[in-house]
Amino acid sequence: MNEMSPPTAERAAALKGLGSERKRVEDARFTQGKGNYVDDLKLPGMLFGDFVRSPYAHARIKSIDAEAAKALPGVVAVLTAEDLAPLGLHWMPTLAGDKQMVLADGKVLFQGQEVAFVVAEDRYIAADAVELIEVDYEELPVVTDPFKAQADDAPVLREDLDGNMEGAHGPRRHHNHIFTWEQGDKEATDTVIGSADVVAEEMIYYHRTHPCPLETCGCVASMDKVNGKLTVHGTFQAPHAVRTVASLISGIAEHNIRIISPDIGGGFGNKVGVYPGYICSIVASIVTGVPVKWVEDRMDNLMATAFARDYWMQGKIAATKDGKITGLWCHVTADHGAFDACADPTKFPAGFFNICTGSYDIPTAYLAVDGVYTNKAPGGVAYRCSFRVTEAAYFIERMIEVLAIKLGMDAAELRAKNFIKADQFPYRSALGWEYDSGNYQPAWDKALKAVGYDDLRKEQAERVEAFKRGETRKLLGIGLTFFTEIVGAGPVKNCDILGLGMFDSCEIRIHPTGSAIARLGTISQGQGHATTFAQILASETGIPADDITIEEGDTDTAPYGLGTYGSRSTPVAGAATAMAGRKIRAKAQMIAAYLLEVHDDDVEWDVDRFVVKGAPERFKTMKEIAFASYNQAIPGVEPGLEAVSYYDPPNMTYPFGAYICVMEIDADTGEWSIRQFYALDDCGTRINPMIIEGQVHGGVTEALAIAMGQEIAYDEIGNVKTGTLMDFFIPTAWETPHYTTDHTVTPSPHHPIGAKGVGESPNVGGVPAFSNAVHDAFRPFGLVQAHMPHDHWRIWKIAHDLGLHG
Ligand code: MCN
Ligand code: CUM
Incomplete structure (x- = not known):
């Protein structure tokens, strides 16, 4: 009973x-x-691999002399492109349908590129051997600017594509051009913009940065020749896809490959792609018959693995005099570096950037993206980006601010005026997406109320007056953002990676x-x-x-x-x-x-x-x-x-959020401090509120880093200027402010439990909130647009250029 x-x-x-x-x-x-991380794994007889990397951004390789390295006791093998070529492994396919050199094949195309792979009995011997390898380079002209790369006389970067004017995503119109991707209605958009009451036009640059996970990328490849089974432990965000790709390129039957991702110390999109280190470790293990470990150091990781962003976004936004948006036009120049290794769904060479109409009911829009090769590291889709949504959100949330200036209107009011209304969902945007659900106005009202928006504006106006009277040198910025995310790739009918449906x-x-x-x-x-x-x-x-x-x-x-x-x-x-x-x-x-x-x-x-x-x-x-x-x-x-x-989901999910940053800025030093940061997220049904809060805290902190200082910067000859944590800004507890988190709940109508994703939202919403706060502080003095990152020097420069230093 x-x-x-x-x-x-x-x-x-x-x-x-x-x-x-x-x-x-x-x-x-x-x-x-x-x-239990990859580097914790120690297998019997395991060897260690390390790369000889190019010091040049563009150079021909005349010769590689590895004799001294091979003679060093403890060195087992040195691999170059010549050794991989007979196996057909000196180049590998990228996830974007391009191909990438595994080891430099005749030339190098970016600083830090893999040139030779040394295998030795321990990590230190491998590093010593790397120093003993003599590579004779002949320098070639370098191009790091994606606009200069498209000049008629720009150096030819990809000689392997010479004369090939058809790329993975359609025609190429220049030797350094990768693809053009168009969405929306060009003619209608031109017409709307041509006849609008008000048009704001601006170039919005989202600089190159890097996810920089605490644990770098690495793997241990282990070929068991007796059983014919290859096991690879690695920092893989997509282990099954790695297995399939490894099988296709190595010819080893898929059931004889076992991929294991153990604990991973942060991925952030850095660990989605396939890297030369994986291929070289596998080949080295097959050649030597023992396990081979390869783990990047920090410089390797920052210089050579998947970077993020580097999007030049030219925008035009049209509106009526009273602020109803009528059209959006956008042209993106996307700097992909030396190889197109973006990890996007195959049919989306610019990811989901076509969510760039944001949370607004914009009836007409047109978008074109041109991908371009330069002498920089490959990658582009990483760092809590939701497939370029973070660029799209930054673009529209900057354009709204620019339009508000042009209209002389409050930016919070301009947003509210143009929100997609609750009864418009499911909502089909002018650039093709069907937003599954949303309820923006209540979230916005809640956010504005929580920070005391009206009072903040009053305080800001008083501050400006006090500044003008010489009573203070501190400005107050109120950074607004309302973002819509698109996550959950996705329906197999439109999302696949190399033909693998994204169920x-x-x-x-x-x-x-x-x-x-x-x-x-x-x-x-x-x-x-x-x-x-x-x-x-x-x-x-x-x-x-x-x-x-x-x-x-x-x-x-x-x-x-x-x-x-x-x-x-x-x-x-x-x-x-x-x-x-x-x-x-x-x-x-x-x-x-x-x-x-x-x-x-x-x-x-x-x-x-x-x-x-x-x-x-x-x-x-x-x-x-x-x-x-x-x-x-x-x-x-x-x-x-x-x-x-x-x-196989019927649609993506569309989380959204309202983020507000209140920032104090010292006009004389460019120093900033965050007085308040409020983050409201709506990710539908919440599975674990504490984990969501953790995701938001981490993501907003990364957003703070990106907006306020972090960048992968190159000089004009292609040297990476920020390849160590001395120069690459990682916020510590010192810089990280207190965050207030909040939520509304608008369940996804098609997800079995109504949940939407949240992992990337704080980066998508955070970056424009910080950047808009900087811009907003200087808006009363005439600032319209200033590029990120807003480090102290650049903020000082804004104040200087506006004549605020007297
Ligand atoms: N969650 C929840 N309720 C929801 C939505 C999510 O409780 N309505 C929880 C999930 O159950 C999960 C977490 O929040 O435990 C994140 O879920 P989701 O939004 O589905 O994202 P993913 O698990 O697919 O994680 C990927 C996302 C991406 S793309 C990057 S980049 C990023 C991010 O997660 N990288 C991270 N957050 C990270 N957090 C850490 N600590 N490390 C990374 O590398
Ligand atoms: Cu785009 S970074 Mo996350 O998708 O791994």
């Missing part, structure tokens, strides 16, 4: 399901130094005693998946989250999935998890009804059990059902309780 159930609320709380501030289960091992997956196995393991096609890099995905399952299956193990990252055991980036884990794998949970529950219902000797329809779900309708004392708990499924299964029904779901 069953006893009476404890109250529903009590049982629900015990599950730690949706909405619970469940503590991160990962942290017990991380905080005790028991994480995701979850496989659940319930054990006889009622605990469970679930495996997913995604991989956490710090986002806390082991905590949150168990919460989804707890709510769906009635098994406490604490009794569910979440496993990701081993391609031998996890179901196929496209990995974690683009904040897609919750929208796609999270949906798969809920759907798989529902399959478990459907079978559990049959078993419960069978055991209770009633019809399936006569039992109902109650938190963690099925109860006979109208007879609450008669029920079967999930625990009982699990055990029964391994024993008195229903005749004719398979024993066990397992389910798998491969989920």
